[in-house]
Amino acid sequence: MKFKGIVLVYILLNMPLIAQDILASTSLTQAFALAAGVRAVKCLAPVDSQNPAEYKLTGKDLKSISQSDYLIFSGYEAMVKQITTGTKVNYVIPIKTDLSIDTIKESLLSIAHVFGSEKQARISIEEIQTVYSKAKQTLSQQSIIRDPVLVNVKYQALANELGLNVIGLFGPDKLTAQQLQGMSQTNAKYIIDDSNYPVGKVLLADLPGTGYISWIRFPGIEGTKTLSDVIEYNVRSLVSGY
Structure with a gap:
């Protein structure tokens, strides 16, 4: 019985953290979260926005943010000013999103460190490196x-x-x-x-x-x-x- 208890504790400690409510500023930061191994991420800016980076938060959005556990954003979004001038955020995760391999590695591992999903983040990094390699091969011709x-x-x-x-x-x-x-x-x-x-x-x-x-x-x-x-x-x- 004691051995089973130890095993259960070990499993719990090594499971990725599952937050109740995780928000991403745009579909881009949401994609970074997905690649980092975080699955249940809601996107604030509508996907069909003319310019998601310029999306202005609604009262409903602000309420969602105040009730969220985590907010993932990049910093250039127009909504950042709204968030930092009065909206309570429990935990923010700022990341870079320029799509260079170095940035992708840094941002995915930064997110994964919070949620305990480093294994999936590293798998995603390898997959994206493969995508770049194939793209370069196509363009080289x-x-x-x-x-x-x-x-x-x-x-x-x-x-x-x-x-x-x-x-x-x-x-x-x-x-x-x-x-x-x-x-x-x-x-x-x-x-x-x-x-x-x-x-x-x-x-x-x-x-x-x-x-x-x-x-x-x-x-x-x-x-x-x-x-x-x-x-x-x-x-x-x-x-x-x-």
């Missing part, structure tokens, strides 16, 4: 990997991780006249912009014949749910849109 590209700064890490020839960055806000002049003098073959808040289309007037490709950060479009889904979606958009 095409000129797109070598051709110069202008990239919305939101996707700098992803573009660099894929090995693209990034010659200039723009955004996240609208380009100034000086920035437009500088960008128009480049030999860019294509432009990668943000689908939620595009600001790079104005460059097409000064760069005729340049390809224009929209990438996504937030899962939800065309059934995307995971970090791997987002990476693969953007690679497909790159290949088909060039």
Whole structure:
């Protein structure tokens, strides 16, 4: 009987922590939580929001946050100001979300440390590394990997991780006249912009014949749910849109 008790305690201590209520600011932070091994995570910003990062919390959202056990967010979301100016949060987990391998490792393990799900987080990291390896192999067979590209700064890490020839960055806000002049003098073959808040289309007037490709950060479009889904979606958009 004593032995069974010891075994039970051991199992309980090694089980991932299951919180009553875990919230994520957007579908992107939710995807990070999922990859880290946390399953029951509710997303605050609706998946079909025009720009999830700019989502403004409702009174119902604020009540949910005050009653939640954990809140996972990145820090650039507009809702952060609302949360930090009066809403009681029991436990916050700030993470980075730029989709570089280093950031993915850091953020997944940071979340997993809280919930005791390090094993699943490491499995997810290996899976995402495989996705990147396959994507690089696909792109290496095409000129797109070598051709110069202008990239919305939101996707700098992803573009660099894929090995693209990034010659200039723009955004996240609208380009100034000086920035437009500088960008128009480049030999860019294509432009990668943000689908939620595009600001790079104005460059097409000064760069005729340049390809224009929209990438996504937030899962939800065309059934995307995971970090791997987002990476693969953007690679497909790159290949088909060039």
